[in-house]
Amino acid sequence: MRQSNTKTGGGTVRIVAGSLRGSRLVVPDADGLRPTPDRVRETVFNWLAPVIAGVRCLDLYAGTGALGIEALSRGARECVFVERDRALCQRLEGNLARLRVADARVVNAVAADFLAAPDAPFGLAFLDPPFGADLWAESARQLEQGGWLAPGAWVHVEAPAEAAFELPPGWNLHREGRAGAVRYALYRRLA
Numbered sequence: 001m002r003q004s005n006t007k008t009g010g011g012t013v014r015i016v017a018g019s020l021r022g023s024r025l026v027v028p029d030a031d032g033l034r035p036t037p038d039r040v041r042e043t044v045f046n047w048l049a050p051v052i053a054g055v056r057c058l059d060l061y062a063g064t065g066a067l068g069i070e071a072l073s074r075g076a077r078e079c080v081f082v083e084r085d086r087a088l089c090q091r092l093e094g095n096l097a098r099l100r101v102a103d104a105r106v107v108n109a110v111a112a113d114f115l116a117a118p119d120a121p122f123g124l125a126f127l128d129p130p131f132g133a134d135l136w137a138e139s140a141r142q143l144e145q146g147g148w149l150a151p152g153a154w155v156h157v158e159a160p161a162e163a164a165f166e167l168p169p170g171w172n173l174h175r176e177g178r179a180g181a182v183r184y185a186l187y188r189r190l191a
Helices: 038-048 066-073 086-098 111-115 136-145
Strands: 003-007 011-014 024-027 031-033 056-059 078-083 104-108 122-127 149-160 171-179 182-189
Touching: 024 086, 038 066, 038 149, 038 171, 038 182, 056 066, 066 078, 066 104, 066 122, 078 086, 086 104, 111 136, 122 136, 136 149
Parallel strands: 056 078, 056 122, 078 104, 122 149
Antiparallel strands: 003 031, 011 024, 149 182, 171 182
């Protein structure tokens, strides 16, 4: 659930490209909800364009689900959305139903609890936890050590530009950018 310390005021987020291009996701007026902006998603998915088709995705701190839905729109095989806030899960399920997205599963759980139980590995993971919670290093460690990432998996990380945290050895930086106070980066896990 991408959070900062401010309210967004609600509104909508647009799916940038793919089969759902132009579709709008309702963004509730929730404390700290911070959906990934259109231009950041466009950049990240341009980087992922050669590898997105058929990939299995994990949107670990889903919030609105914009990252996972964008991945599905661009050809991902399936996406698992994990979100701790029940109201946001219901909103996400509603958006998926309205858009007729079938290859998605919404899990109402705390990310650490979800990662404690094994599942099949993912080829792409979105790691964008609440900015005030400092969960990057621990979530990355759980993804790596829990067998959640396939060999050669891609991991998208969003964090405050000034945040310092350690990622697992073997996560190689592929590309990165900044948008305002946010740093976004795409890592490739060594096979």
